[in-house]
Amino acid sequence: MSLILVGFMGAGKTTIGQQISPLIHLPQQDLDDLIIKKAGKPIPQIFDEVGEAGFRQLETQVLESTIDDAAVISTGGGVIMQTINRHLLQGALAPVVYLKTSFETILARIQNDDNRPLATNITAMARLFNQRQSLYEEVADIVVDTDAKSPAFISTEIMNQLASVSELRHSAM
Template sequence: MDETSVRLAASHPPRVGCELGRPVFFVGFMGAGKTSTARKLARTCGIASVDIDTYLERREGKHVKELFAEVGEDGFRAIETDVLRVLAAKEPLLVSCGGGVVLCPENRAVLKEEGFVVYLQVTADEAASRIRDVSTRPLFLDLDTARATIEERLPLYEEVADAIVDTAGKGVAAIAREVRGVLEREGILWQRK
Protein backbone atom coordinates (compact mmCIF):
# COMPACT_ATOMS: atom_id res chain seq x y z
CA MET A 1 0.00 0.00 0.00
CA ASP A 2 1.45 3.38 -0.95
CA GLU A 3 1.87 6.28 1.48
CA THR A 4 -1.26 8.09 0.29
CA SER A 5 -3.38 4.99 0.74
CA VAL A 6 -2.03 4.42 4.21
CA ARG A 7 -2.87 8.01 5.20
CA LEU A 8 -6.37 7.71 3.74
CA ALA A 9 -6.96 4.33 5.32
CA ALA A 10 -5.66 5.48 8.68
CA SER A 11 -7.43 3.75 11.48
CA HIS A 12 -6.72 3.70 15.17
CA PRO A 13 -4.19 1.19 16.50
CA PRO A 14 -5.63 -2.31 16.15
CA ARG A 15 -7.24 -4.02 19.11
CA VAL A 16 -7.37 -7.40 17.45
CA GLY A 17 -5.34 -8.44 14.47
CA CYS A 18 -7.51 -9.73 11.65
CA GLU A 19 -6.95 -10.38 7.98
CA LEU A 20 -9.15 -9.93 4.94
CA GLY A 21 -9.08 -12.48 2.16
CA ARG A 22 -10.37 -10.00 -0.42
CA PRO A 23 -11.60 -6.40 -0.55
CA VAL A 24 -14.95 -5.74 1.13
CA PHE A 25 -17.08 -3.11 -0.59
CA PHE A 26 -19.89 -1.42 1.31
CA VAL A 27 -22.73 -0.23 -0.93
CA GLY A 28 -26.07 1.41 -0.21
CA PHE A 29 -27.81 4.74 -0.30
CA MET A 30 -26.28 7.77 1.38
CA GLY A 31 -26.89 7.71 5.11
CA ALA A 32 -26.83 3.89 5.28
CA GLY A 33 -23.70 4.02 7.46
CA LYS A 34 -21.19 2.65 4.94
CA THR A 35 -18.24 4.81 5.99
CA SER A 36 -19.00 4.70 9.72
CA THR A 37 -19.41 0.93 9.65
CA ALA A 38 -16.20 0.39 7.66
CA ARG A 39 -14.27 2.64 10.06
CA LYS A 40 -15.68 0.91 13.14
CA LEU A 41 -14.87 -2.51 11.72
CA ALA A 42 -11.38 -1.33 10.76
CA ARG A 43 -10.72 -0.11 14.31
CA THR A 44 -12.00 -3.24 16.01
CA CYS A 45 -10.28 -5.65 13.61
CA GLY A 46 -7.04 -3.78 12.99
CA ILE A 47 -7.46 -3.62 9.23
CA ALA A 48 -7.43 -0.68 6.83
CA SER A 49 -10.50 1.12 5.52
CA VAL A 50 -10.94 3.82 2.91
CA ASP A 51 -13.87 5.92 1.77
CA ILE A 52 -13.99 6.21 -2.02
CA ASP A 53 -15.32 9.78 -1.96
CA THR A 54 -12.59 10.95 0.44
CA TYR A 55 -9.91 9.20 -1.61
CA LEU A 56 -11.33 10.71 -4.79
CA GLU A 57 -11.53 14.22 -3.29
CA ARG A 58 -7.92 14.11 -2.14
CA ARG A 59 -6.70 12.70 -5.43
CA GLU A 60 -8.61 15.27 -7.51
CA GLY A 61 -8.10 18.17 -5.10
CA LYS A 62 -11.83 19.02 -5.16
CA HIS A 63 -14.97 18.14 -3.22
CA VAL A 64 -17.53 15.77 -4.73
CA LYS A 65 -20.02 18.63 -5.01
CA GLU A 66 -17.48 20.68 -7.01
CA LEU A 67 -16.70 17.75 -9.28
CA PHE A 68 -20.41 17.18 -9.96
CA ALA A 69 -20.76 20.87 -10.87
CA GLU A 70 -17.67 20.88 -13.10
CA VAL A 71 -17.83 17.54 -14.93
CA GLY A 72 -21.44 16.47 -14.39
CA GLU A 73 -22.62 13.14 -13.07
CA ASP A 74 -21.19 11.15 -16.01
CA GLY A 75 -17.76 12.73 -15.55
CA PHE A 76 -17.88 12.08 -11.83
CA ARG A 77 -18.86 8.44 -12.39
CA ALA A 78 -15.86 7.98 -14.73
CA ILE A 79 -13.50 9.27 -12.02
CA GLU A 80 -15.26 7.05 -9.47
CA THR A 81 -14.73 3.99 -11.71
CA ASP A 82 -11.03 4.71 -11.94
CA VAL A 83 -10.74 5.07 -8.16
CA LEU A 84 -12.73 1.86 -7.62
CA ARG A 85 -10.33 -0.04 -9.89
CA VAL A 86 -7.28 1.41 -8.08
CA LEU A 87 -8.64 0.42 -4.66
CA ALA A 88 -9.72 -3.04 -5.82
CA ALA A 89 -6.16 -3.72 -6.97
CA LYS A 90 -4.60 -2.92 -3.58
CA GLU A 91 -4.16 -5.37 -0.72
CA PRO A 92 -7.60 -6.13 0.73
CA LEU A 93 -9.29 -3.14 2.38
CA LEU A 94 -12.71 -2.24 3.71
CA VAL A 95 -14.00 0.16 1.04
CA SER A 96 -17.04 2.37 1.60
CA CYS A 97 -18.48 3.31 -1.77
CA GLY A 98 -20.56 6.28 -2.82
CA GLY A 99 -24.30 5.65 -3.00
CA GLY A 100 -24.36 5.80 -6.80
CA VAL A 101 -21.40 3.50 -7.47
CA VAL A 102 -23.80 0.79 -8.68
CA LEU A 103 -25.19 2.95 -11.50
CA CYS A 104 -22.27 2.18 -13.80
CA PRO A 105 -22.23 -1.38 -15.26
CA GLU A 106 -18.40 -1.34 -15.18
CA ASN A 107 -18.48 -0.59 -11.44
CA ARG A 108 -20.93 -3.40 -10.80
CA ALA A 109 -18.58 -5.78 -12.63
CA VAL A 110 -15.58 -4.61 -10.56
CA LEU A 111 -17.53 -4.96 -7.31
CA LYS A 112 -18.72 -8.48 -8.12
CA GLU A 113 -15.45 -9.76 -9.58
CA GLU A 114 -12.89 -8.17 -7.26
CA GLY A 115 -14.41 -8.28 -3.79
CA PHE A 116 -17.15 -9.20 -1.36
CA VAL A 117 -20.05 -6.73 -1.40
CA VAL A 118 -22.08 -5.81 1.68
CA TYR A 119 -25.29 -3.90 0.92
CA LEU A 120 -26.35 -1.78 3.88
CA GLN A 121 -30.08 -1.16 3.51
CA VAL A 122 -31.63 2.12 4.68
CA THR A 123 -34.92 3.88 4.07
CA ALA A 124 -34.99 7.43 2.76
CA ASP A 125 -36.57 8.64 6.00
CA GLU A 126 -33.91 7.02 8.15
CA ALA A 127 -31.17 8.31 5.82
CA ALA A 128 -32.54 11.85 6.14
CA SER A 129 -32.46 11.57 9.93
CA ARG A 130 -28.80 10.47 9.83
CA ILE A 131 -27.43 13.05 7.38
CA ARG A 132 -26.57 16.27 9.20
CA ASP A 133 -25.80 18.41 6.15
CA VAL A 134 -27.60 17.47 2.92
CA SER A 135 -25.90 20.38 1.11
CA THR A 136 -22.82 18.16 0.80
CA ARG A 137 -24.93 15.48 -0.89
CA PRO A 138 -25.62 16.68 -4.46
CA LEU A 139 -28.26 14.01 -5.11
CA PHE A 140 -30.21 14.31 -1.85
CA LEU A 141 -32.57 17.06 -2.94
CA ASP A 142 -35.63 16.17 -0.87
CA LEU A 143 -37.29 13.17 0.75
CA ASP A 144 -39.51 12.28 -2.21
CA THR A 145 -36.53 12.33 -4.58
CA ALA A 146 -34.52 10.24 -2.11
CA ARG A 147 -37.33 7.66 -1.90
CA ALA A 148 -37.52 7.45 -5.70
CA THR A 149 -33.73 7.17 -5.98
CA ILE A 150 -33.57 4.32 -3.45
CA GLU A 151 -36.39 2.52 -5.29
CA GLU A 152 -34.57 2.95 -8.61
CA ARG A 153 -31.23 1.72 -7.25
CA LEU A 154 -32.59 -1.17 -5.17
CA PRO A 155 -32.26 -3.83 -7.93
CA LEU A 156 -28.68 -2.69 -8.60
CA TYR A 157 -27.70 -2.88 -4.92
CA GLU A 158 -29.26 -6.34 -4.71
CA GLU A 159 -27.55 -7.44 -7.95
CA VAL A 160 -24.04 -6.83 -6.58
CA ALA A 161 -24.69 -7.83 -2.96
CA ASP A 162 -23.03 -10.89 -1.47
CA ALA A 163 -24.69 -9.99 1.85
CA ILE A 164 -27.52 -7.65 2.82
CA VAL A 165 -27.67 -5.99 6.25
CA ASP A 166 -30.75 -4.01 7.25
CA THR A 167 -29.56 -0.96 9.22
CA ALA A 168 -33.00 0.21 10.41
CA GLY A 169 -32.93 1.24 14.05
CA LYS A 170 -29.35 0.02 14.55
CA GLY A 171 -26.30 1.94 15.68
CA VAL A 172 -22.92 1.74 13.99
CA ALA A 173 -21.48 -0.72 16.54
CA ALA A 174 -24.37 -3.15 16.06
CA ILE A 175 -24.14 -2.93 12.27
CA ALA A 176 -20.35 -3.48 12.39
CA ARG A 177 -20.81 -6.53 14.64
CA GLU A 178 -23.38 -7.97 12.24
CA VAL A 179 -21.14 -7.35 9.23
CA ARG A 180 -18.17 -8.88 11.03
CA GLY A 181 -20.22 -12.00 11.73
CA VAL A 182 -21.15 -12.26 8.05
CA LEU A 183 -17.54 -11.80 6.91
CA GLU A 184 -16.28 -14.42 9.38
CA ARG A 185 -18.96 -16.94 8.36
CA GLU A 186 -18.12 -16.39 4.69
CA GLY A 187 -14.39 -16.86 5.31
CA ILE A 188 -13.60 -13.31 4.17
CA LEU A 189 -12.35 -12.14 7.60
CA TRP A 190 -10.40 -14.13 10.14
CA GLN A 191 -8.29 -13.52 13.21
CA ARG A 192 -4.54 -13.39 12.56
CA LYS A 193 -2.65 -16.20 14.31
Protein backbone atom coordinates in the same frame (compact mmCIF):
# COMPACT_ATOMS: atom_id res chain seq x y z
CA MET B 1 -10.58 -10.45 5.29
CA SER B 2 -11.27 -7.35 3.15
CA LEU B 3 -14.81 -6.13 2.58
CA ILE B 4 -16.69 -3.66 0.43
CA LEU B 5 -19.64 -1.64 1.73
CA VAL B 6 -22.45 -0.53 -0.57
CA GLY B 7 -25.81 1.10 0.06
CA PHE B 8 -27.76 4.32 -0.40
CA MET B 9 -26.51 7.73 0.78
CA GLY B 10 -26.80 7.80 4.58
CA ALA B 11 -26.77 4.01 4.97
CA GLY B 12 -23.58 4.35 7.04
CA LYS B 13 -20.91 3.10 4.61
CA THR B 14 -18.36 5.70 5.74
CA THR B 15 -19.21 5.37 9.45
CA ILE B 16 -19.26 1.56 9.54
CA GLY B 17 -16.08 1.39 7.42
CA GLN B 18 -14.31 3.56 10.01
CA GLN B 19 -15.53 1.32 12.84
CA ILE B 20 -14.67 -2.01 11.24
CA SER B 21 -11.25 -1.01 9.94
CA PRO B 22 -9.42 -1.34 13.32
CA LEU B 23 -11.41 -4.48 14.19
CA ILE B 24 -10.08 -6.35 11.17
CA HIS B 25 -6.71 -4.56 11.15
CA LEU B 26 -7.10 -3.22 7.63
CA PRO B 27 -7.10 0.40 6.44
CA GLN B 28 -10.31 2.05 5.29
CA GLN B 29 -10.51 3.29 1.72
CA ASP B 30 -13.44 5.68 1.28
CA LEU B 31 -13.99 6.15 -2.44
CA ASP B 32 -15.43 9.65 -1.94
CA ASP B 33 -12.25 10.69 -0.09
CA LEU B 34 -10.10 9.26 -2.88
CA ILE B 35 -12.16 11.16 -5.48
CA ILE B 36 -11.78 14.39 -3.50
CA LYS B 37 -8.01 13.86 -3.30
CA LYS B 38 -7.70 13.00 -6.99
CA ALA B 39 -9.79 16.00 -8.11
CA GLY B 40 -8.35 18.33 -5.48
CA LYS B 41 -11.82 19.70 -4.72
CA PRO B 42 -14.95 18.81 -2.73
CA ILE B 43 -17.77 16.73 -4.23
CA PRO B 44 -20.31 19.57 -4.72
CA GLN B 45 -17.66 21.50 -6.67
CA ILE B 46 -16.89 18.44 -8.85
CA PHE B 47 -20.62 18.13 -9.65
CA ASP B 48 -20.78 21.88 -10.45
CA GLU B 49 -17.77 21.82 -12.74
CA VAL B 50 -17.94 18.46 -14.57
CA GLY B 51 -21.44 17.28 -13.71
CA GLU B 52 -22.50 13.89 -12.40
CA ALA B 53 -20.98 12.21 -15.50
CA GLY B 54 -17.54 13.63 -14.69
CA PHE B 55 -17.91 12.53 -11.07
CA ARG B 56 -18.86 8.98 -12.19
CA GLN B 57 -15.71 8.74 -14.34
CA LEU B 58 -13.55 9.58 -11.33
CA GLU B 59 -15.55 7.11 -9.24
CA THR B 60 -14.88 4.25 -11.68
CA GLN B 61 -11.16 5.12 -11.73
CA VAL B 62 -10.83 4.99 -7.93
CA LEU B 63 -12.97 1.84 -7.71
CA GLU B 64 -10.77 0.09 -10.29
CA SER B 65 -7.59 1.09 -8.49
CA THR B 66 -8.72 -0.03 -5.02
CA ILE B 67 -11.12 -2.93 -5.57
CA ASP B 68 -8.64 -5.69 -4.72
CA ASP B 69 -6.77 -3.79 -1.99
CA ALA B 70 -6.53 -5.40 1.42
CA ALA B 71 -8.89 -2.84 2.93
CA VAL B 72 -12.37 -1.94 4.07
CA ILE B 73 -13.75 -0.12 1.05
CA SER B 74 -16.58 2.35 1.66
CA THR B 75 -18.17 3.14 -1.70
CA GLY B 76 -20.43 6.08 -2.56
CA GLY B 77 -24.17 5.37 -2.88
CA GLY B 78 -24.20 5.75 -6.66
CA VAL B 79 -21.37 3.33 -7.40
CA ILE B 80 -23.85 0.68 -8.57
CA MET B 81 -25.30 2.97 -11.27
CA GLN B 82 -22.56 2.14 -13.78
CA THR B 83 -22.57 -1.33 -15.37
CA ILE B 84 -18.77 -1.47 -15.35
CA ASN B 85 -18.74 -0.78 -11.59
CA ARG B 86 -21.27 -3.56 -10.94
CA HIS B 87 -19.05 -5.96 -12.89
CA LEU B 88 -16.03 -4.85 -10.84
CA LEU B 89 -17.98 -5.38 -7.61
CA GLN B 90 -19.27 -8.79 -8.69
CA GLY B 91 -15.74 -9.90 -9.59
CA ALA B 92 -14.13 -8.54 -6.42
CA LEU B 93 -12.14 -10.85 -4.17
CA ALA B 94 -13.74 -9.33 -1.07
CA PRO B 95 -17.38 -9.91 -0.04
CA VAL B 96 -19.73 -7.03 -0.82
CA VAL B 97 -21.92 -5.99 2.11
CA TYR B 98 -25.15 -4.11 1.38
CA LEU B 99 -26.17 -1.83 4.24
CA LYS B 100 -29.92 -1.83 3.73
CA THR B 101 -31.77 1.14 5.17
CA SER B 102 -35.34 2.38 4.86
CA PHE B 103 -36.01 5.68 3.11
CA GLU B 104 -37.41 7.19 6.33
CA THR B 105 -34.19 6.42 8.19
CA ILE B 106 -32.10 7.80 5.31
CA LEU B 107 -34.03 11.07 5.44
CA ALA B 108 -33.63 11.33 9.20
CA ARG B 109 -29.86 10.84 8.82
CA ILE B 110 -28.94 13.03 5.87
CA GLN B 111 -31.68 15.52 5.11
CA ASN B 112 -30.27 19.05 4.86
CA ASP B 113 -26.73 17.75 4.29
CA ASP B 114 -25.15 20.16 1.84
CA ASN B 115 -22.26 17.86 0.94
CA ARG B 116 -24.42 15.48 -1.12
CA PRO B 117 -25.55 17.08 -4.40
CA LEU B 118 -28.04 14.25 -5.07
CA ALA B 119 -29.74 14.55 -1.68
CA THR B 120 -31.26 17.99 -1.96
CA ASN B 121 -34.74 17.12 -3.20
CA ILE B 122 -36.87 14.47 -1.49
CA THR B 123 -38.84 13.47 -4.59
CA ALA B 124 -35.68 13.00 -6.65
CA MET B 125 -34.08 11.07 -3.77
CA ALA B 126 -37.08 8.75 -3.50
CA ARG B 127 -36.85 8.04 -7.23
CA LEU B 128 -33.14 7.23 -6.96
CA PHE B 129 -33.77 5.10 -3.87
CA ASN B 130 -36.35 2.99 -5.71
CA GLN B 131 -34.21 2.66 -8.87
CA ARG B 132 -31.18 1.52 -6.92
CA GLN B 133 -32.55 -1.14 -4.54
CA SER B 134 -32.28 -4.04 -6.97
CA LEU B 135 -28.80 -2.94 -8.08
CA TYR B 136 -27.45 -3.11 -4.51
CA GLU B 137 -29.03 -6.56 -4.15
CA GLU B 138 -27.47 -7.63 -7.46
CA VAL B 139 -23.89 -7.00 -6.29
CA ALA B 140 -24.28 -7.98 -2.62
CA ASP B 141 -22.96 -11.16 -1.00
CA ILE B 142 -24.30 -10.14 2.41
CA VAL B 143 -27.28 -7.91 3.29
CA VAL B 144 -27.45 -6.20 6.67
CA ASP B 145 -30.45 -4.12 7.79
CA THR B 146 -29.33 -0.94 9.54
CA ASP B 147 -32.62 0.61 10.72
CA ALA B 148 -32.72 1.26 14.48
CA LYS B 149 -29.28 -0.28 15.02
CA SER B 150 -26.19 1.51 16.29
CA PRO B 151 -23.03 1.55 14.15
CA ALA B 152 -21.33 -0.65 16.79
CA PHE B 153 -24.13 -3.22 16.62
CA ILE B 154 -24.04 -3.25 12.80
CA SER B 155 -20.26 -3.66 12.80
CA THR B 156 -20.53 -6.69 15.09
CA GLU B 157 -23.24 -8.18 12.89
CA ILE B 158 -21.03 -7.78 9.81
CA MET B 159 -18.07 -9.35 11.61
CA ASN B 160 -20.23 -12.37 12.51
CA GLN B 161 -21.49 -12.71 8.94
CA LEU B 162 -17.93 -12.48 7.58
CA ALA B 163 -16.89 -15.28 9.89
CA SER B 164 -19.64 -17.52 8.42
CA VAL B 165 -18.67 -16.59 4.83
CA SER B 166 -15.05 -17.44 5.62
CA GLU B 167 -16.06 -20.81 7.14
CA LEU B 168 -18.22 -21.63 4.11
CA ARG B 169 -15.36 -20.78 1.72
CA HIS B 170 -12.97 -23.00 3.67
CA SER B 171 -15.36 -25.94 3.86
CA ALA B 172 -15.86 -25.73 0.06
CA MET B 173 -12.08 -26.00 -0.51
